Amino acid sequence: MEEVLEYVVKAIVENPDKVSIERVETDRGTILELRVDPEDLGRVIGRQGRIAKAIRTVMKAAGSKFGERAMVEIVE
Amino acid sequence: MGIEIIKDGETAEEAVEVALEELGVERQDVDVEILEESTKGFLGIGNKSARVKVSVRPEILSGAPAEESQASAGSMDIPSTESHEATEGEMELAETASKFIKGLVTKLDIPCEVEPSVQDGSPSVMLDGEELGLLIGRRGETLQAMQTLLSAHISRHAGHRVYASLDIQGYKERKQESLEGLAERIGQKVASSGQAYTMRPMSAADRRIVHMWIKDSPGVSSFSEGQDPNRRVVIEPD
Numbered sequence: 001m002e003e004v005l006e007y008v009v010k011a012i013v014e015n016p017d018k019v020s021i022e023r024v025e026t027d028r029g030t031i032l033e034l035r036v037d038p039e040d041l042g043r044v045i046g047r048q049g050r051i052a053k054a055i056r057t058v059m060k061a062a063g064s065k066f067g068e069r070a071m072v073e074i075v076e
Numbered sequence: 077m078g079i080e081i082i083k084d085g086e087t088a089e090e091a092v093e094v095a096l097e098e099l100g101v102e103r104q105d106v107d108v109e110i111l112e113e114s115t116k117g118f119l120g121i122g123n124k125s126a127r128v129k130v131s132v133r134p135e136i137l138s139g140a141p142a143e144e145s146q147a148s149a150g151s152m153d154i155p156s157t158e159s160h161e162a163t164e165g166e167m168e169l170a171e172t173a174s175k176f177i178k179g180l181v182t183k184l185d186i187p188c189e190v191e192p193s194v195q196d197g198s199p200s201v202m203l204d205g206e207e208l209g210l211l212i213g214r215r216g217e218t219l220q221a222m223q224t225l226l227s228a229h230i231s232r233h234a235g236h237r238v239y240a241s242l243d244i245q246g247y248k249e250r251k252q253e254s255l256e257g258l259a260e261r262i263g264q265k266v267a268s269s270g271q272a273y274t275m276r277p278m279s280a281a282d283r284r285i286v287h288m289w290i291k292d293s294p295g296v297s298s299f300s301e302g303q304d305p306n307r308r309v310v311i312e313p314d
Binding site: 003004007008011012013014043046050051053054055057058060061062064065066 | 213220
């Protein structure tokens with residue numbers, strides 16, 4: 001799961017070295033906390049959240065492939 | 077009947093982009109008229125947004141180019157650069173696009189054939205293989221999402237806005253046919269009953285397919301209402 005997220009995010013940011021993903025287990029389920037360079041925040045969110053929504057949709061597909069559910073949270 | 081919309085944005089360019097997205101067409105398919113230029117006020121006071129009118133060119137509405145790209149998309153076995161000779165730069169972007177998608181399906185552990193091509197100057201990737209249903213998603217949402225991310229990737233790579241297209245063997249073509257069938261049935265119902273009909277919310281690209289079909293249907297016309305993601309096509313009697 002993390003690998004898919006990392007792959008997608010690194011492909012759309014200017015500073016791939018600053019991309020980090022942390023898996024957090026909560027009682028609401030698994031959360032993948034995504035951190036990027038502040039300069040890249042706009043790139044992973046996109047206008048009206050389009051990119052963030054696309055990332056979550058692809059991660060949903062990844063989740064059904066790998067049989068797990070994980071929510072993506074973009075941490076500022 | 078022409079298709080045109082008026083959009084506001086912080087800048088004229090931004091308003092045009094929003095309009096293109098809504099119409100589901102590319103920049104070269106439209107004429108843009110700037111109705112109002114944006115102005116920057118002082119310290120945010122007196123800012124004025126830009127307003128543009130975007131009209132789809134008549135030759136695009138006649139359907140000729142759309143048919144052309146559909147035909148070439150359907151018969152693609154080899155990386156194709158047909159129609160307008162693709163430049164090296166365009167091919168390079170298509171290769172980059174293909175590489176991104178190949179990497180993504182590999183990470184998803186879904187083996188696929190990935191074919192790059194250049195369609196009307198834009199990078200295009202065709203996917204074929206197994207487990208395609210998963211990559212298409214409900215009502216095509218996963219395919220659409222991958223296309224959005226692909227465009228973001230290519231735009232960053234190119235340093236300017238690029239719309240890349242991603243298709244799964246035959247999917248968009250089949251979907252277009254089914255949407256046209258739906259538009260035809262509803263169009264006939266509206267024409268005979270005289271009652272307007274509001275369709276379910278659809279993406280900009282899907283709405284465009286319906287508008288194009290209704291444009292050529294006698295006795296009915298169509299428009300869109302509401303805000304994405306709940307924007308719907310309304311078909312009404314003339």
